[in-house]
Amino acid sequence: MQLLKRSCLPIRLVLRKHLKSETVSGLFLLITLTVLVIYPLIMLVLNSVGISVNNFSFNLKDYLNLFFDRQFLGALVNTLYLALTVSILSSLIGGGLAWLVTRTDLSGKGLIDLLVFLTFIIPSFIMAVSFIELFGKNGIITNLFLETCKVNTSPLEIYSLGGVILVMTINLYPLVYMTLSNALKNSDHSIEEAAYLDGAGRLRVLFSITLPMIMPNILAVGLLVFARTVACFGVAALLALPARKYILTTYIYTALSSLNLSQATTVSIILILLTGAIFLIQSKFLKNRDYITLSANSSRPKELSLGRAKKTVMGIILFFFFLTTILPLIVILLTSFLKAFGLDYQLSNFTLANYRNILFEQSLTIRAFRNSILYGILSASIALLLGSLATYLANRSSFRGRKMIEFFASWPMAIPGIVIAVAAILAWINPPLKLYNTPWIIIVSYVTASLPLVVKNVSGLLQNIDQELEEMAWILGASYLKTFRWIIIPLIKPGLRTGWILAFLFVLREIPISLMLYTSGTETIGVLLFNLRSDSGGLETLSAFAVILLLLTITGHLLIKGFRRWEKVN
Amino acid sequence: MKFVKLVFSIIFSFILLFSNSSLEAAVEEQINLYISGPKEMAKLLEAEFEKEYGDVLNVYHSGSGPLRQKVWTEMLAGSIQADIVWGAEPMMYQALKEKGVLLRYRPPMIQDLKKEYIYGDGYFTAVNARYGVIVYNKERVLTDEIPTGWADLLDRRWHQRLGIADASQSSTALAITSGLYQLFDYSWILYRALGENEVMLTKQNIDVVSKIETAELDLGIAPHDGVLRLINKAKKRGIESPLGIIWPVEGIISIQRPIAIIKKERSLEADNLVKKFVDFSLSETGQNIATRFGFITVRNGLKLPEGVPQTIEVSSLDWKYASKHQEEIRATFKEIMFTD
Incomplete structure (x- = not known):
């Protein structure tokens, strides 16, 4: 507001006009976000203390009971153990790879980037299915191992917490890799080079310079992995529940299945407190990361020579990718053509029947794809509109509730999908706000879950735009919304695009929200993924569905890349 | 701005394309059936019933656990959305009966059922075993x-x-x-x-x-x-x-799979349809469809599914x-x- 504050009377009138528009937009957003985000959470809290439509007996007995509930305590311990292990393993793998790629003369870096990206886009549930096909009791690797080693025990018990750790680590280390390789590329490598000149060894430089320099990033991404693992549902339901192990999300799911709504809401609150705390700590780290020294020169860092170990290291990395990405993809593709899982992988046992069944005989599959795409487009677009406006108001207005708006739009980041679903049931089942049993309850929940993705991608860009640009537009007579439309949107376009795509991809991959909220006609990809094996009775049909989903996701990413290239050229 | 335009044109084309199907809520005149069991069976039953009465059924299908959970959550949250619930096991129906949310209805063909399957006091009826x-x-x-x-x-x-x-x-x-x-x-x-x-x-x-x-x-x-x-x-x-x-x-x-009607406000026409569907589930046609999927009929004089012994210790x-x-x-x- 510097320009306007220093200005004369007519310009002050302009300012007053804009303040009015600001207040109207601010109030609109505040009300919308309160209804979308806060109202369901209030319903959740009220229900957990015994207050609902039919019941007004305030009590904390469900919270107190949890202290004596062995299964809940077990679920809590399992959740923390799982999240901690996955965070450490992902950081080691992702961080190690990032260091090798950015700081050494390792060959095939482009290939590593590509393989990490491929791993990143495989939905975790599909990864879990392929690991069942590999390491299950009748899995390919299990059978190979038993035949070769002439033993009776499997090399890996995939139905276990260990199985969940394996799948979630593979699913989340790419996130660490991408974050840390960016941090390493942007950090000042001249300090490390100076240390090498002074005669410091590789390990000493790594532990005393490189790691401390990117430590805030490691902690921030580590906590993000931690929170994502705490919120994981599909993989835990597929691999840990059969082994009689709860984590908090599956505990909520079975509490609902056991008709214990109050227990489900109580544990939901505990889960929000846990993930909320993680995000608070994470945001502290993100704030403090300013002390990373940003490289002033754009030269590439001097790469450490791996010497004779170069080929061995590359061999290990490629073997790792073969086991964790290539082999799971091959096995899921081959199984999708089998007449039945368990038969030998030979030509006479192959068929196209699974694809025919999914694409032409089951109307449900087409409906699920259509619904997910439609809900994804709608929710991503609504989230884009609300999220970008909220970020704009939060950063650029003098509206009194602006901090609250930002908080409301970012807070769903800390709410696991299953909790959003439980809260949505309570909030949207009764008139006048009845969305239950309609597609809108799913869309509204998707909007809530996607808002932080937009906010996160837009806020950084917005902070870098000089405010005087908008003020000039106002002075020249542009209205508040026109300024937003013609000045701000073009400048934050990259953030909007990434936010929209991420929100859309989130919908294609998510399971718990639609699983808890779907009804006849509103089935989604997630619902089908979760239930297809039970409905069709076979891993082969599920694999065929997974292959189609993977093709769709990969095509989507290729289109995005092509689109970006086209945009650059034009 | 081309990107924004592109996004919005995609949205609107999708809305236009699917507005008649994906986003519309259940049609008012339709009756809501919540059913567990094989999906193919639910589809066949729906098609057979609608042959006579037109597109009147809105079917939610799931496993027995999610079915029970959906009904129960809806009841606790204020209102059960289903008109008819079919599947799962008798315990759920007994509990629903005690909560007073079931409508009492005695299908006319009750006398054709085997004795051991007649229970529920008219609030629910076993349809398959x-x-x-x-x-x-x-x-x-x-x-x-x-x-x-x-x-x-x-x-x-x-x-x-x-x-x-x-x-x-x-x-x-x-x-x-x-x-x-x-x-x-x-x-x-x-x-x-x-x-x-x-x-x-x-x-x-x-x-x-x-x-x-x-x-x-x-x-x-x-x-x-x-x-x-x-x-x-x-x-x-x-x-x-x-x-x-x-x-x-x-x-x-x-284990029997009962059927029950939820007590709620309905038009006379819908009420009639709901009862017709319960009759249909117990009719020879309805029973034979279920038998094709391996279920045991509750009626006298109908065949057992192939693979089930004629005499069995129950x-x-x-x-x-x-x-x-x-x-x-x-x-x-x-x-x-x-x-x-």
Whole structure:
């Protein structure tokens, strides 16, 4: 507001006009976000203390009971153990790879980037299915191992917490890799080079310079992995529940299945407190990361020579990718053509029947794809509109509730999908706000879950735009919304695009929200993924569905890349 | 701005394309049917009923656990959205009856039903039955170790080889658990042995059968109908299924799938349709469709599904006891199975 504050009377009138528009937009957003985000959470809290439509007996007995509930305590311990292990393993793998790629003369870096990206886009549930096909009791690797080693025990018990750790680590280390390789590329490598000149060894430089320099990033991404693992549902339901192990999300799911709504809401609150705390700590780290020294020169860092170990290291990395990405993809593709899982992988046992069944005989599959795409487009677009406006108001207005708006739009980041679903049931089942049993309850929940993705991608860009640009537009007579439309949107376009795509991809991959909220006609990809094996009775049909989903996701990413290239050229 | 324009044009084309199907809520005149069981059966029943009455059914299909959960959550949240609920097991209906949310209706063909299936005091009626049995993989279980009855499952040789559906997720599994608890003289001896044998838990009963078929498990406990369906499915694909059924000597656990009408405000026309559908489910046509999917008919004089013996030892269960103690049974099941 510097320009306007220093200005004369007519310009002050302009300012007053804009303040009015600001207040109207601010109030609109505040009300919308309160209804979308806060109202369901209030319903959740009220229900957990015994207050609902039919019941007004305030009590904390469900919270107190949890202290004596062995299964809940077990679920809590399992959740923390799982999240901690996955965070450490992902950081080691992702961080190690990032260091090798950015700081050494390792060959095939482009290939590593590509393989990490491929791993990143495989939905975790599909990864879990392929690991069942590999390491299950009748899995390919299990059978190979038993035949070769002439033993009776499997090399890996995939139905276990260990199985969940394996799948979630593979699913989340790419996130660490991408974050840390960016941090390493942007950090000042001249300090490390100076240390090498002074005669410091590789390990000493790594532990005393490189790691401390990117430590805030490691902690921030580590906590993000931690929170994502705490919120994981599909993989835990597929691999840990059969082994009689709860984590908090599956505990909520079975509490609902056991008709214990109050227990489900109580544990939901505990889960929000846990993930909320993680995000608070994470945001502290993100704030403090300013002390990373940003490289002033754009030269590439001097790469450490791996010497004779170069080929061995590359061999290990490629073997790792073969086991964790290539082999799971091959096995899921081959199984999708089998007449039945368990038969030998030979030509006479192959068929196209699974694809025919999914694409032409089951109307449900087409409906699920259509619904997910439609809900994804709608929710991503609504989230884009609300999220970008909220970020704009939060950063650029003098509206009194602006901090609250930002908080409301970012807070769903800390709410696991299953909790959003439980809260949505309570909030949207009764008139006048009845969305239950309609597609809108799913869309509204998707909007809530996607808002932080937009906010996160837009806020950084917005902070870098000089405010005087908008003020000039106002002075020249542009209205508040026109300024937003013609000045701000073009400048934050990259953030909007990434936010929209991420929100859309989130919908294609998510399971718990639609699983808890779907009804006849509103089935989604997630619902089908979760239930297809039970409905069709076979891993082969599920694999065929997974292959189609993977093709769709990969095509989507290729289109995005092509689109970006086209945009650059034009 | 081209990107924004592109996004918005995609949105609007999608909305135009799908606004008549994907985003519209259920049509007012339609009646909501919540049903569990095989999806194909639900589709066939819907098609057959709508042949006569037009597009009047809005069908929600799921496993027995999610069905019960949906009904219960809706009841606790204020109103059950279904007009008719069909599937799961009698305990849920007994509980709904006690909550006063069921409409009393006596279908005219009640006199054609076998005596043991007439209960519910007009608030709910058994439509099909399924038999809880032992299922095994013929290639994984040696001929001389094939169990003959439930008591054989206590043996340690089944360590890490057995599977059952999770009674806290599947309501049919809860009914089987309740049945076996009663069969073992109201004791948990079988389930404690299953726990010690590190039994695998699945979310639905059909998953037990499917995992046995793919040799992820060697044997397990499940209703017979899913086994018959998977054997037929394999036959259609030209494969011989390795699945086998053991009809336990102590008696099978008979679980009925009832139907009930939810008490709520409806137009006269809708009310009439709801009752017509209940009649249809008990009619010869409705019963024969269910028999094709392996279910046991509740009517006199109709055929049993292929693969079910004509004479069979059925252990009688006290459903009232099961319903009254279902919380306790579920809690003990969880305590035994989820040790940490």
